[in-house]
Amino acid sequence: MAKEALEVLLSAEQINEKIKELAAEITKDYHDKNPLLIGVLKGAVVFLSDLIREIDVPLEVDFMAVSSYGADTASSGIVRIQKDLDQSIKDKDVLIVEDIVDTGLTLNYLFENLGSRYPKSIKVVTLLDKPDRRKVKFEADYCGFKIPDRFVIGYGLDFNENYRNLKDICILNA
Numbered sequence: 001m002a003k004e005a006l007e008v009l010l011s012a013e014q015i016n017e018k019i020k021e022l023a024a025e026i027t028k029d030y031h032d033k034n035p036l037l038i039g040v041l042k043g044a045v046v047f048l049s050d051l052i053r054e055i056d057v058p059l060e061v062d063f064m065a066v067s068s069y070g071a072d073t074a075s076s077g078i079v080r081i082q083k084d085l086d087q088s089i090k091d092k093d094v095l096i097v098e099d100i101v102d103t104g105l106t107l108n109y110l111f112e113n114l115g116s117r118y119p120k121s122i123k124v125v126t127l128l129d130k131p132d133r134r135k136v137k138f139e140a141d142y143c144g145f146k147i148p149d150r151f152v153i154g155y156g157l158d159f160n161e162n163y164r165n166l167k168d169i170c171i172l173n174a
């Protein structure tokens, strides 16, 4: 992929600034709680690792992996759990950490699935949101940036497993 095909949408500085804001809100809302943050693999790993270091309450971390786009950039609509949690979430304050809400299918499914496991509370934080592409109604409790309907990569987000290590979030002009 030629470098000129990448167009910076959100710079590392903008992302860092936004993460501090999100973490401050989360710290305030969970000041008397011990939340369990659930990262959705693999895309949310970079976001989660930066976010937790800015949150100033005791917290736990676990991960889930669900089926995603694969080699295509269009959503299949099929959600399958590939890796489940290591622990029960009964009576826990769960915060799902996602990289991007697109059609909403993944988070809608995860929210329902985890919600049926008797958590004390369940909320969602997403770094990015593409509201134009929704197939099901879904609104995250905390959202970093609303972005246009473009395929983005970097800061954990991939195209064919590449580009996750970019510091900026870029539009892939394929």
Ligand code: 5GP
Residues within 6 Å of the ligand: 043, 068, 069, 075, 098, 099, 100, 101, 102, 103, 104, 105, 106, 107, 150, 151, 152, 153, 157, 158, 159
């Ligand atoms: P949804 O189920 O909301 O359609 O999709 C959520 C998942 O699709 C995200 O976790 C992410 O893996 C993938 N996805 C959606 N939009 C993009 C995008 O613009 N770039 C990349 N790299 N992945 C995306």
